Structures are given as C-alpha cells and as structure tokens.
Amino acid sequence: MARKVVITGLGATTPIGGDVPTMWKNALTGVSGAHTLEDEWVARYDLPVTFAARCSTPALDVLGRVEAKRMDPSTQFGVIAAREAWADSGITEIDHDRLAVAFATGIGGVWTLLDAWDTLKEKGPRRVLPMTVPMLMPNGVAAAVSLDLGARAGAHTPVSACASGTEALHQGLELIRSGKADVVMCGGAEAAIHPMPLAAFSSMQALSRRNDDPEHASRPYDIDRDGFVMGEGAGALVLEAEEHALARGARIYAELAGTSVTADAYHITAPDPEGLGATRALKAAMFDGRIQAEDVVHVNAHATSTPVGDKPEYTALRAALGKHVDNVAVSATKSQMGHLLGASGAVEAVLTVLAVYERQAPVTINLENQDPEIPLDVVTSARELPAGDIVALSNSFGFGGHNAVIAVRSL
C-alpha cells in the first residue's frame, strides 16, 4: 500500500493577509484585496486596467534588505511563505537528504527580467547586475527555498501557468509515495503586477476592466463577471510521510489523499467547453485517493471570474460528482484575493486544508446575481462543514490546457 501523506505546516503571504492566521480570519469574513494601483507607470503606459490585488504585507517588511536584494519579488514571497510553513510544522531535526522542495511559479522572475532589459537599454550591458540570471530563472524560488531549508532531495519547479501551485502538491505527493523523500516543502509563488503582464493579460481580454470599483471586480459566478483580477503572493505546505509525522508527534492538519494532473489538448488558452480535461482530473484525483462523490463536502474552485472559465468548471464538477454536487459547499476565494496565477493553487490548498481542519468553508464575495447556468451551492457567508470523515477538493486550471486537482481528507 502507498505511503500515506499528511500536511503538517502551512504558510502564506497574500492580498488578504501576510500570514496564515490573518489570511484565514479574512477569508472567513470576506474582504477584498483588490485596490487601485498608485504606481506612476499606470498612467505612463496608459494601462487599460488600473487595479490589482497586492500582497497586504510588503516582502521588504519581512525579509532583510540584503537577502531581499538577491531575490526576485516572486522568490521573496515564496521564501516568506515557506519559512512560515516550516516554523508551523515544528520540525527541528531532519535528515536533509530526505527533504525535497516542489515550489512552483507561473511566470518566474518577470520583474528581474524586465528591469534588466530596461537597464541594458538605458545604461548598457555593464550595468546589468550579475545576479540577474539566478533571479529571473523560474526555478529561482525552488532553489532559494531549498537553500534556505537545506533541502537536498531535489528542488523541483512545476510550471503549468495557473495550475502550477496545485501541480507542486501533486509532485510532492509522488516524491513521498515513491520513497524519494520523507518531507517536501510544496508551494507556489508569483509577483507579476508589472505593467507588461498587466498589458498582456489585458490585451487577451482576460482581466476585469472594472477600474472604478476594484473591490467588486473579482466576482466568480456572478452574471456580471468580466475577467480576473491580477493578484500576487505565495502559499506553502509541508507534506510529510505519515509515519515520519507520527514519529515526531507532529500536529497533523489533514491527509493529502489524492492528486491528479491532466491536459485538455484542446486549445492553447480556451478551456474545453465540455470541461472534459477538468472532469478527468477530478475523477483521477478521487480515484487516487479512493474517494466516493458522497465523501466530498467542499470544493475550493478555480473560479477566476472570467465569462468563459467559470462554467466549464461547473460542468466538470457535475460530471465528476453527479447529483451530489448540489450538496457540496463551493468557495471561490479568488473573489477576495484575485488570481495569484502560479501561486493560486498553493494558497487555495492552504485554505482547503484549513477548511477541513477547522470545519469551516471560506467566503465568496461579490456574488450578487448568480449566473443561472452555474447552479452551485456557493458559500457567501462563513459556513460550518459537517463532522465526521470529510473530503475537500481544490481545482486549478492553466493556460495550455493544464488541469490539476488535489483531494484533502480529514483525519
């Protein structure tokens, strides 16, 4: 029988809280992390979208000035979340050769890359900083976390756009099940609130244009949703072989019971309208965790608030869970913190684990007129989850047709 994998540490820095306790408190109340951007470059480039969801605690308030200088902002967020998760796990002694990292990003060091390009154009090659390459590489965050923890059983960087963070948990589970590691620091980090990605996402009509009302712009499942809101931050989870956690008397939040990754092979950006790839991912994660539809009480949905994305996910949930989908409490937490791209799956995994552990589902805000084509039971005020054995799912889908699902079981 496969090794059982449990979650023993959580960390996050997000637009609705710079650490897990703050984020969780806000997630249950329902707040918006989206605000008008005050940066001069918004006007300089006449950006069509003038708001985003910034991390509520700037990275430089947490990290030392010198260590921060050697990290892209995405890596700064990742290291902050990983340190919180590590401290939360209570691990003090470990065989570092059995500790791995699976830390994702969707875009990587985009600030570093574009700053260096600006420097090259304005000041010439001599002024391009020698740390540019290690700061812009997408594996920079996994490498920095590995260095920080002394994790020597491999440092992996799944890159699958907005499914990356969830895919990191899939990799982490496989590393422990296959015996390649006993503990894996999993997570995702993103920091792409820069004028170029904002312009690029905007030109593909992916972002909400509700510039006059940012707090109400991210509205998954609402009939008036018009795109996602760019967020930033990181989430981190310590995965541990159950016997390893039990041997040290760890506080265990939940079991990571099953995971899956599938690909649509349908279109480079558009989701399969039938949600077939997502359906296969949901079914595969449930099969992996030996989970019946009736076991599932909560879903943290991908639900980005785009007109085309939210409905196929509903179709997939109905196909995978059948009629039981009507009994499932669905939370769309991007309504509060925007879309953290490659970090979103990791942060939502943290929320899903807490939902199972605390028996509370986080809130979906801005749902005023629910799209009649998406008749889900959406959690709009904090709701208790049932006692007994429960399972919660978290979905992530990314450009490229990537689908990733995790299943979290109570213990």
Add this chain to the structure above:
Amino acid sequence: MASNEEILAGLAEIVNEETGLAPEAVELDKSFTEDLDIDSISMMTIVVNAEEKFGVRIPDEEVKNLKTVGDAVSYIANAQS
C-alpha cells in the same frame, strides 16, 4: 577627484548596500573574500557600482587583482588621476 579617505568611505557605503556589512568593517587591509566573505557575484556588483560612483572603468581582468579594500582604493585613485 576624491581623496583616498573619500574613496574608502564611498566604497564602504557600496559594500554595506550590497552585503549589509557595517561600513566601519571595510578597512584598507581587509581582503574582500577572506575577511569580508564577499563572493564573486557581489564583488562584480560592487565593482560596477564603484565605477558609477567614482566615474572610472575597472576592466573585468583587473577585478581579480583587487584582493584587499586598499587595492581597490588605490586602483580607483589612480584611475581618477
């Protein structure tokens, strides 16, 4: 043109900015690698910042000869004159 004392003070400021070392730890007889624990990537950043601050050019092949803070101060002073 800056005096040697001014160059040392300016260099100490650059080293502090890059590494967090206290400026008063940056003394003429200190080795960048042995005493100040500055790696090659930080050294290159310090060199480029020093070039900008003092208006000089320090060729890459010269950098390996700048073993101590004093070597760097002398090089910059000569390059300025």
